[in-house]
Amino acid sequence: MTAPLPTSLVDNPRLDRWIRFLPDRTVRIATGKVEIGQGIVTALGQIAADELDLPYARVVVLSGNTDEGPDELYTSSSHSIEIGGSAVRLVCAEVRAKALERVALRLNCSPTDITVAEGRFIQNGVETGQDYWTVAGEIDLSQNVKGTTAPKATIAYAIVGQDIPRLDLPAKVSGAAFIHDVLEPGTLHARVLRQPNRGARLVSLDEAAIRRVAKGEFRILREANFVAFVGKEEGVVNAAAIAAEHHAEWDKVRRLTPEQQEAAWLKGQPSEDRPYGVPAPAMAPRNLVQATYSRPYVAHASLAPSCALAEYLDGHLTIQSHGQGMHPLRRNVAAALGIPIESITAKHLHGAGCYGHNGADDAAMDTALIAMRLPGERVRVRWRREEEFAFEPVGPAMLITLHVGLDELGYPADWTTEIWSPTHVQRPGSGGALLAAEALANPPAPAKPTDPPVERGGGATRNAIPLYDVPAHRILHHLTQNPPIRTSALRGLGALPNVFAIESMLDDLAARIGQDPLAYRLAILSDPRARRLLEQVAERCGWASRGTAGTGKGLGLGLAKYKNKSAYAAVVAAVTIDEEVRVERIWCVADAGVVVNPDGARNQLEGGIVQAISWTLKEQVRFDGQGISSRDWESYPILRFSEVPEMQVELVDGAGNPPLGIGECTCGPTAAAVGNAVAHALGARIHDMPFTRERVMKALL
Amino acid sequence: MSISFTVNGETRSVELEGSTSLLEVLRNHLGLTGTRFGCGLEQCGSCMVLVDGEPMQACSRDMATVAGRSVTTIEGLSTKDSLHPLQQAFLDEQAGQCGYCLSGILISAKALLDRNPNPSRTEIVAALDRHLCRCGAHQRILKAVERAASAMRGRSR
Numbered sequence: 001m002t003a004p005l006p007t008s009l010v011d012n013p014r015l016d017r018w019i020r021f022l023p024d025r026t027v028r029i030a031t032g033k034v035e036i037g038q039g040i041v042t043a044l045g046q047i048a049a050d051e052l053d054l055p056y057a058r059v060v061v062l063s064g065n066t067d068e069g070p071d072e073l074y075t076s077s078s079h080s081i082e083i084g085g086s087a088v089r090l091v092c093a094e095v096r097a098k099a100l101e102r103v104a105l106r107l108n109c110s111p112t113d114i115t116v117a118e119g120r121f122i123q124n125g126v127e128t129g130q131d132y133w134t135v136a137g138e139i140d141l142s143q144n145v146k147g148t149t150a151p152k153a154t155i156a157y158a159i160v161g162q163d164i165p166r167l168d169l170p171a172k173v174s175g176a177a178f179i180h181d182v183l184e185p186g187t188l189h190a191r192v193l194r195q196p197n198r199g200a201r202l203v204s205l206d207e208a209a210i211r212r213v214a215k216g217e218f219r220i221l222r223e224a225n226f227v228a229f230v231g232k233e234e235g236v237v238n239a240a241a242i243a244a245e246h247h248a249e250w251d252k253v254r255r256l257t258p259e260q261q262e263a264a265w266l267k268g269q270p271s272e273d274r275p276y277g278v279p280a281p282a283m284a285p286r287n288l289v290q291a292t293y294s295r296p297y298v299a300h301a302s303l304a305p306s307c308a309l310a311e312y313l314d315g316h317l318t319i320q321s322h323g324q325g326m327h328p329l330r331r332n333v334a335a336a337l338g339i340p341i342e343s344i345t346a347k348h349l350h351g352a353g354c355y356g357h358n359g360a361d362d363a364a365m366d367t368a369l370i371a372m373r374l375p376g377e378r379v380r381v382r383w384r385r386e387e388e389f390a391f392e393p394v395g396p397a398m399l400i401t402l403h404v405g406l407d408e409l410g411y412p413a414d415w416t417t418e419i420w421s422p423t424h425v426q427r428p429g430s431g432g433a434l435l436a437a438e439a440l441a442n443p444p445a446p447a448k449p450t451d452p453p454v455e456r457g458g459g460a461t462r463n464a465i466p467l468y469d470v471p472a473h474r475i476l477h478h479l480t481q482n483p484p485i486r487t488s489a490l491r492g493l494g495a496l497p498n499v500f501a502i503e504s505m506l507d508d509l510a511a512r513i514g515q516d517p518l519a520y521r522l523a524i525l526s527d528p529r530a531r532r533l534l535e536q537v538a539e540r541c542g543w544a545s546r547g548t549a550g551t552g553k554g555l556g557l558g559l560a561k562y563k564n565k566s567a568y569a570a571v572v573a574a575v576t577i578d579e580e581v582r583v584e585r586i587w588c589v590a591d592a593g594v595v596v597n598p599d600g601a602r603n604q605l606e607g608g609i610v611q612a613i614s615w616t617l618k619e620q621v622r623f624d625g626q627g628i629s630s631r632d633w634e635s636y637p638i639l640r641f642s643e644v645p646e647m648q649v650e651l652v653d654g655a656g657n658p659p660l661g662i663g664e665c666t667c668g669p670t671a672a673a674v675g676n677a678v679a680h681a682l683g684a685r686i687h688d689m690p691f692t693r694e695r696v697m698k699a700l701l
Numbered sequence: 702m703s704i705s706f707t708v709n710g711e712t713r714s715v716e717l718e719g720s721t722s723l724l725e726v727l728r729n730h731l732g733l734t735g736t737r738f739g740c741g742l743e744q745c746g747s748c749m750v751l752v753d754g755e756p757m758q759a760c761s762r763d764m765a766t767v768a769g770r771s772v773t774t775i776e777g778l779s780t781k782d783s784l785h786p787l788q789q790a791f792l793d794e795q796a797g798q799c800g801y802c803l804s805g806i807l808i809s810a811k812a813l814l815d816r817n818p819n820p821s822r823t824e825i826v827a828a829l830d831r832h833l834c835r836c837g838a839h840q841r842i843l844k845a846v847e848r849a850a851s852a853m854r855g856r857s858r
Contacts, residue, residue: 036799037800037836039798169792173788174735174778175775180737235721303799303802304747384741599795603795611837646840
């Protein structure tokens with residue numbers, strides 16, 4: 001039986017959506033996945049070159065282009081290698097086979113007599129003078145992919161597995177790389193006065209007062225509750241937008257309170273209750289242990305505020321954006337503007353790392369809306385820093401209570417993960433809307449909150465089921481119906497809070513029976529790939545000589561298999577605590593199957609570790625009456641150079657297993673390792689992130 | 702108001718009305734877009750440039766304060782033919798992910814190595830601590846600065 005086609009190929013079956021032979025003797029591979037600093041364009045090029053037997057330099061990758069590239073939805077959820085990469089490999093395998101058929105016909109031989117060396121066709125060891133480009137005209141790429149040509153065996157991979165340097169990095173060390181830097185002469189700059197919240201109504205705007213502050217020429221575009229300031233001087237329109245906040249009067253403004261910024265607030269709020277797994281036992285399990293853990297709302301906090309470019313010319317709208325999916329953006333903007341989808345082209349340009357659904361799509365909609373009102377003008381919107389912090393969707397708060405029934409030996413026999421959380425996915429078109437569309441006269445109706453089901457990797461429920469051998473387990477997910485702010489996808493969705501909770505619980509259960517946390521885990525873990533990682537990371541960090549608890553120094557462990565079906569990571573953290581937590585060292589061993597670009601993969605593992613430490617120790621979005629109040633880097637601090645630990649990160653041999661995405665797999669285990677190391681150092685557990693000085697002091701009391 | 706200053710070794714003049722930041726002049730008037738806007742509050746380091754050799758954040762520095770002074774931006778690091786050893790070391794270490802922070806970090810690293818050719822890890826951390834990197838490429842960046850320092854010492858011998 002052949003495996004089902006990757007969804008990317010089901011949605012985009014024509015070969016020419018993926019591959020073209022160009023006259024300059026290169027092959028162009030198109031992908032819907034986009035570069036967000038994770039190295040995907042480099043890695044997909046490696047896969048294509050490998051399968052086609054081409055030198056890497058002969059492959060060029062076109063990424064995120066609605067006119068010419070495939071629709072692969074969003075660049076998210078660690079799917080780009082697993083799904084996008086499989087699609088590219090299958091397409092290349094099939095095109096290679098078609099090329100061999102053509103050349104065999106020309107040479108009157110069998111395709112099996114032909115081998116490929118750097119794109120040239122060799123017949124029984126002899127050069128034929130033929131290559132991909134001599135037969136390219138005879139290969140019908142308008143056909144649909146069949147997916148029946150078996151790709152190379154992993155053992156034959158030559159370019160996959162190499163540390164090919166990132167293609168995008170040279171521009172990024174030379175100051176030329178980002179959408180923010182496309183400042184062509186004549187471009188009109190724009191800034192938006194943000195509607196404070198969905199449903200808020202602009203009562204009055206004192207335009208004269210704004211003009212007194214922002215001296216210079218600019219237009220004010222006003223449509224229902226959407227207001228934009230547009231002009232040639234970026235500084236002038238920026239000043240106008242800042243001034244406008246003080247000269248706009250709104251009603252139906254939602255007031256937030258500091259209590260709502262805490263995960264504990266979620267309990268007791270209206271929710272849709274979504275059970276998963278085996279039914280709860282009729283009677284409470286014997287030896288029931290319960291504990292509650294939490295993570296607050298956290299920000300994507302991209303280093304660059306969102307930016308977009310748009311131009312409406314001769315009835316066609318061209319948008320350039322750093323969003324995670326250009327085809328979805330095109331659909332969503334078309335729907336919001338009420339224009340045919342064919343009249344929009346969306347192209348990806350590089351932005352700063354986004355780590356999920358940030359303000360990128362909203363900035364693109366702002367720009368599109370303004371460009372439609374100013375035909376023939378090239379419009380650029382760049383959000384302000386405080387706008388990004390205050391209006392990007394944030395990662396949802398989560399409150400997790402674990403109810404664990406123990407067997408007579410003290411190991412889990414019955415496990416319930418109970419979760420309170422707002423939705424983790426509110427992308428426009430699937431549960432969410434574009435901000436500017438909400439400000440127009442006929443805003444889209446609010447969608448009923450939803451969350452990805454466990455079968456699709458889960459949202460709040462991601463990694464809520466322990467990886468360990470637990471005879472009965474279930475999830476009770478309370479999906480918050482009316483959260484105070486807009487929440488959406490943040491790196492790993494619920495994986496970090498859930499893994500933090502589960503792994504914290506395991507350490508405490510081990511302590512109940514006086515067992516070492518590593519030994520306790522190995523006693524209830526039959527997955528050989530996971531066991532191997534635990535054993536290896538324990539050896540690397542010298543786990544055997546881990547000291548006693550409560551000394552101010554701690555060593556802690558965390559383990560997860562991302563989404564319970566993707567890459568494995570085991571992490572050990574060493575911390576010291578002197579009022580504040582300092583992570584001194586990290587050891588990480590990961591298993592992501594066959595790795596396309598090992599150095600690039602390690603870079604992603606390291607990044608996930610650092611970001612997870614930052615979330616665990618420092619980050620919380622804060623509210624006041626005006627909305628999100630943490631609007632700069634002082635009120636929303638992230639981990640700095642002086643706080644980043646030494647890291648030793650390894651990938652085990654993939655053993656021929658399929659390649660798995662690695663961008664998110666270290667986040668949960670890292671938070672868990674830090675949590676367990678802190679508990680070891682203090683001799684007391686902190687259940688709530690972030691681990692502030694106040695929480696450390698409280699744990700010590 | 703006309704203000705003259707030196708950028709990457711060339712004398713430039715700009716005509717400005719009212720107060721304008723050095724960052725806006727570099728990016729919007731002179732087309733030197735390698736210096737990034739990050740926060741506008743001198744909190745993130747994305748807009749770091751050298752003013753008379755000292756690292757300074759350009760986002761809220763009034764242009765009038767740099768009149769007659771010498772500014773170096775990321776575009777001034779490399780020559781037409783070759784990358785600065787710091788840029789090469791960042792590529793060799795693959796020190797970066799999204800790369801948005803790198804212009805500013807390279808500038809601060811250059812200032813450090815110009816005054817201290819053999820910095821310790823602690824000194825490099827201190828020189829870069831004003832800079833935020835959200836992707837978590839810190840350790841690679843520190844190694845890259847050490848690598849560049851070593852390469853530059855080798856070259857000057």
